[in-house]
Amino acid sequence: MSILSWLFGAPGWLLAAGLILVAVFGLVPSISKWLWVACIVAVGAWGAAGYxxxxxxxxxxxEAGNKLLQAEQALRTAGGELHTAAREIEVRDRMLRQIEADAARRTSNAEAARRAAAAQIVALRQRAAATQTYVPQGDTPAARAEDAAAQWLKARGQ
Structure with missing residues (x-):
């Protein structure tokens, strides 16, 4: 107890009331001793009630402090759980970003392969068109096959 709370609390008032009673009853001796005892008991009861x-x-x-401590501990526990959950979310987020990057890279690679294949198809079509342009009218695969068969038959004498 601090001095101010003691002076202005129940002990201080009890002391002040006792001093006042001693002063009053010391100056007025005609008041009976029972009244003196009753006043002291009343002041004591008032002080005890204050205590x-x-x-x-x-x-x-x-009790309120204990409840606050329990609430603080619960908050710390919840904060720890939130911190753990946040770390798990960060790990999953990194994994998702890595998966997205891999998918983007694969998509990019597939797109590049598709473009390369399309370019090869265009080049082959151009070569085929150029080859067909310079082929003589009678020089087709079927005509060449017939010529080869005729030469073979000639060579055999038939």
Missing amino acids: GKAALQARHTR
Whole structure:
């Protein structure tokens, strides 16, 4: 207890009331001793009630403090769980970004392969068109096959 709370709390008032009673009853000797005892008991009861009230307030304060401590511990636990969940989310986010990057790279590679294949098809079509352009009218694969067969038959004498 600090000095100010003691002076202005129940002990201070009890002390002040006692001093006032001593001064009053010391100056007025005609008041009976029973009245003196009754006043002292009343002031004592008032002081005890003040102490009881202070003790009750202290108990409520302790209980509130304990509840606050429990709430703080629960918040710390929840904060730890949130931190763990946040780390898991970050790991999953990194994994998703890596998967997206791999998919983009594969898509890019597939697109490049498609473009290369399309360019090869165009080149082959151009070569085929150029080859057909310079082929003499009677020079087709079927005509060449017939010529080869005729030469073979001639060579055999038939």
